[in-house]
Amino acid sequence: MLKQLVLITALGTAAILSGCESMPSSSATSTQNPQLLQNRTWVATHIGNTAIQTSPQARNIPSIQFDEATKRVSGADGCNRIMGSYSVNRDTLQLSQMAGTRMACLNNNNIDRDFNDALAKVTHYKTIGKTLQLLDRYGNPVLKFESAVQPR
Structure with a gap:
């Protein structure tokens, strides 16, 4: 009986320790670094x-x-050009003075409206490899991006 208890305890401890070792730390997979x-x-x-x-x-x-x-932000919302200013810290991102052109775009499934609505909610960001997530105040991703390959 004692051997079985020791064996079960040893196996349980080994499983817990191996599980901890195989899980990457969040700093290894996610980075909040303005340079990225x-x-x-x-x-x-x-x-x-x-x-x-x-x-x-x-x-x-x-x-x-x-x-x-x-400290300027620019881009496109799927229809219009957008621009504004931003401030960034370790993991926070504040967009301000956002403006855009006002073109009439047909058949874009309201991507421009949804994109701008999501931008208005951004308070934080997270980079994971070549992926950028813009997050709301609750930490929920509102926009996800991939780093574009620049032609040489």
Whole structure:
């Protein structure tokens, strides 16, 4: 009976320790670093949990760029050009003075409206590899982006 108890305890401890070792720490997979956010083009892939379907030939593909030198944000919402200013800290992101062009875009499934509604909710960000998530105040992703490959 004692051998069985020791064996069960040893197996349980080994399972717990191996589970802890195999789980990556959040700092290894997720980074809040302004340098990873800035000076690159981010192409939108999701608004909330909804995937964005755009043609590579489409004009004004939903995207965003953060210029470190000027602290200006620019991009497109799927129809219009957008611009504004931003401030960033370790994991917070504040967008302000956002403006955009006002073109009439047909048949875009309201991507521009949904994109701008999501941008208005952004308070935090998270980069994971080549992925950027813009988060609301509750930590929920409102926009997801992939880093665009820049032509040389």
